Amino acid sequence: MNENSNPPGAPRTSTTAVVAMAAIAALVGFAAVYGTLGRPDNTSLSENAAPRQEKDATATRRRAPGLPAFVFKAAPEPLADVNFVDEAGTPKTLKDFRGKTVLLNLWATWCAPCREEMPSLDRLQQELGSDTFQVVALAVDRTGIQAARKFLDGINVKSLQLYADPTTRSGSALKAIGMPTTILIDAEGREIGRLPGPAEWDSEPAKALVMEQMRAAGL
DSSP states (O other), X not given: OOTTOOOTTSOOOOHHHHHHHHHHHHHHHHHHHTOOSSOOTTTTSOTTHHHHHHHHHHHHOOEETTEEEEEEEEEEEEOOOOXXXXXXXXXXXXXXXXXXXXXXXXXXXXXXXXXXXXXXHHHHHHHHOSSSEEEEEEEOOTTHHHXXXXXXXXXXXXXXXXXXXXXXXXXXXTTOOSSSEEEEEOTTSEEEEEEXXXXXXXXXXXXXXXXXXXXXXXX
C-alpha cells in the first residue's frame, strides 16, 4: 500500500490543499504581527462604497513636495489628547505643547525603522527646535522610560526630550497603523497631516514642510 494513501473511508487531502492551508496560516500570522493599531476612517462604509471613497479622498489630498508619503488633511483636524509621561515620570498630554508647531513621532524600541530614522529627528530638533517648534518623540512601548532611554543613548541621540506611553494606548487613540508614524500638529493642537513609516526628517523637503507650517501660524 502507498504510505501516502488515506485509510478507507477517510477524506482525501491533496498535497496542493495542504500547501494552500499552510500559506493561509502564514498570512494570518503575518497579519497578527503587523496588526493595525488604529481603525481606518472608512471602516463603517459598505464594502462597495469604500473603494470609491478611498479613491476620491486620495485624489483630493495634497502631498508634501519631496515627501510623497506625507499626506495633508483637507483641513486641520482635532487629535485625541493622549496621556504619557516625561523622563521624570511627570504626566503629560498633547495640550502641554499648545502654542508650538509639533512633529509628533510615535516609535518603539522593537522597531528597526525607528532606529534608522531617529537620528534625523534628533538633527531636526537640534537645528529647528525652539519655543515655537519641537520634535516630540513618544515611545509607545510597554518597556517604559528606562528601555527608551537606553535605546536613545545607544544611537547617540542628544537633542530629543524623552517621552513614553507604557500603556501603548496612544497608538490606537491617534490611529497609527504601525511604527514609526509621524504627525505634524499645528499650534492649536490639530493634525495638519501625517507620514506612516520612516523618513529623513532633517532633509531639505522635511525642513521646508515644518517651516511652511510655522510661517502659516505666524510663529
